[in-house]
Amino acid sequence: MNLTRRDALRLGAAAFGLSLPKLLAAQAWAGTTPAPKARSVIVLYLSGGPSQLDMFDLKPEAPEEIRGTFRPIATSVPGTQISEHLPRMARLADKYTIIRSMSHEETDHVRATYFAMTGNRVLRRVVQSSTLAREDRPHLGAVVSKILGPNRNLPPFVMVPEFVSPVGPSRPGQHAGFLGAKFDPYLINSDPNERGYDPGPLAQALEQSDARLARQRALLASFEQASPAHLSAEMRQFDVFRAKAFDLMRSPAAQRAFDLSQELEKTRDRYSRSTFGQSVLVARRLIEAGVRVVQVNFIRHDNAKGGQGYDSHSSPPNPPHLDWLKNTLLPPTDAAFASLIEDLSDRGLLDETLVLMLGEFGRTPKFNKSGGRDHWSRCYSMVAAGGGLRKGLVYGASDRIAAYPTRDPVSVEDLFATVYHQLGIDPHAMIYDLQSRPLALVEGAPVRGLMG
DSSP: OOOOHHHHHHHIIIIIOOOHHHHHHHHHHTTOOOOOOOSEEEEEEETTOOOGGGTTSOOTTSOHHHHOSOOEEEOSSTTOEEETTOHHHHHTGGGEEEEEEEOOSOOSHHHHHHHHHHSSOOOSOOOTTOOOOTTSOOOHHHHHHHHHOOBTTBOSEEEESOOSSOSSSOOTTSSOGGGOGGGSOEEOOSOTTSTTOOOTHHHHHTTOOHHHHHHHHHHHHHHHHHOGGGOOHHHHHHHHHHHHHHHHHTOHHHHHHHOGGGSOHHHHHHHOSSHHHHHHHHHHHHHHHTOSEEEEEEOOOSSSSSOOTTOOOOOTTSOOHHHHIIIIIHHHHHHHHHHHHHHHHHTTOGGGEEEEEEOSOEEOSSOOTTSOOOEEOSSEEEEEESTTBOSSEEEOEEOTTSSSEEEOOBOHHHHHHHHHHHTTOOTTOEEEOTTOOEEESOSOOOOGGGBO
């Protein structure tokens, strides 16, 4: 659906509640379809909130209670420094951009995660135990799935190794929401670093012939035809998932893409033998095969198992914040990101693959009483590479303690608008919720200073 400028102005004022700057941006973009610069997207999601002060925006001149003990090191870009515990990323700084001025006001994990994955604020009431709901806005990957569709009989949107917060209720914003189950991610829900790694229905296909798969599908279809009145809404949604699974099981390209045994051992070592590292390697293989969007979650478990991810408040029994970063978080992050950028560049895929590494927010400038840092969303950092964006750039700046942007603040909405623009999608294209109400994809405007 294309809107005239008058339509954009009228609908924006009546339905979207846009501020004047956002409304003018929406009006300027109405009815336009930008030429695509990127073919695919990889989102490396550092769940919990990575610390800007200990990674990409160090303040060595600040007091010790702000700066901590990490020191900045030089990068391949003169004048740009990052943490000493990201040495491989430092050598590749000429291939990506650091944004030091991300900013929003959501400091709750559930609300901020939804914002970071959909580009929109959650409107329903949510608490820590809230989970996915069909009334919600769609994830970036689901939007791309709907608008651009699948490629080469591959799932257009894949998430590895599992949803954020999988032990408790999976957080809102991670599936297709009101777009429907058809556009939900293909979810691995298995650790590629473990011997028992299972990429779901695709693993079964390795042992089954096309004829056997066809017989199974026909048998299930005949059962449904015999009793359609008894199928609940949940069963019908499951049918959508199952149909997608059968299509994938018959795709040799999909089977090969998920199979890490085809990689050299030295390549797997280079990405790090960690859940995150091996998941990023899976993502690279999926993008090479033709998947449009892959999100890799640096998993954070809220309850029974696993660790705190990047949510390093340092409350016992968790280790001290800086030790946790130095020994557990930064090594696999450094190895996985650097290896991904190296491989995409060497294969000629970086220019058409947009890579984003971010969390839902950053950490407080000042250490808390436990020696950790708490949630902070007013100013934080992220990294973007490829997809037609500028390279070797530091965009935006923060104050002397990395608490607030001092130049070129970037909102979540603007980031999403930039991503959609690079994919050739009008950031203000209309989608329709469960009540058939038209909603713009995002309210923001592409950040011109990031574009190549």
